[in-house]
Amino acid sequence: CIFEDTRGDPRVLLTKRASTLSSHSGEVSLPGGKVDQGDVDVKATALREAEEEIGLDPALVSVVTVLEPFLSKNGLDVTPVIGILSDRALFNPVLNKAEVQDIFDAPLEMFLKDDNRTTRQRDWMGKTIPVQFFDYEAEGKKYVIWGLTAHILTRAASVVLQRQPSFSELPNRPENIPTSKH
Secondary structure: OEEEOOOOOEEEEEEEEOOOOOOOOOOEEOOOOOOOOOOOOHHHHHHHHHHHHHOOOHHHEEEEEEOOOEEOOOOEEEOOEEEEEOOHHHOOOOOOOOOEEEEEEEEHHHHHOOOOEEEEEEEEOOEEEEEEEEEEEEOOEEEEEEHHHHHHHHHHHHHHHOOOOOOOOOOOOOOOOOOEOO
16 A cells, blocks of 8 residues: 655555564564455455455555556465555554554655665575565664565565666566466
8 A cells, every 4th residue: 555755756555564463573564464254355355354454445556457467476476556646644543462563664766776675595395586675764763664565665665766777687487387376
C-alpha cells in the first residue's frame, strides 16, 4: 500500500510480524497472506489481508496493478498487489496483535538506492544468490527490510518511480527452481 507524504513523495506501509508467529517471526513484511476460498482474485486477497492485519479499510485503497509473481524461499508463488491509499490521514491502524507487532512506513525510493543497503550471499534452494538488506529507522525504532520483502519493494519502486535500482537485482523467478502455486 503506497501513499504520498506531505511533499508528494511515495511511501509504503510495512509491518513487523509478531514475535510469536511460527514463520518469519519478528521480520518486516508487507501486509498479505494466502488466498482464501472466498477471495475472487489476488486483489481481493490483498485487500482482505490488509484489513485483517492492520485494519486498512478496503474502501480507502485503489488497486492500481498486480506485479508478476515472485518465488519465495519455500518455493511458493507470491503475487504483489500495488494499491494507493489516497489520504493517509483517513487510515487509523488497528493491529491484529496475533500477527503484527508494529506498523511503519518508509520512502519507496529507498529501495532503488545504495544508501543503507547491503548485499549478502545466501543459499537458496541449492544456489547462492545475492540478497538485499535495507536498514531503516522510524520513530526511534530500527528495522531491517530484507529478502523477499526487499525484492518485491525494489520491483514496486521501479514500476512506480519508472527507474531501475542502482544495484543488480535478481529476476523474480530464478531458473531451475521448483515452484508450488499458493
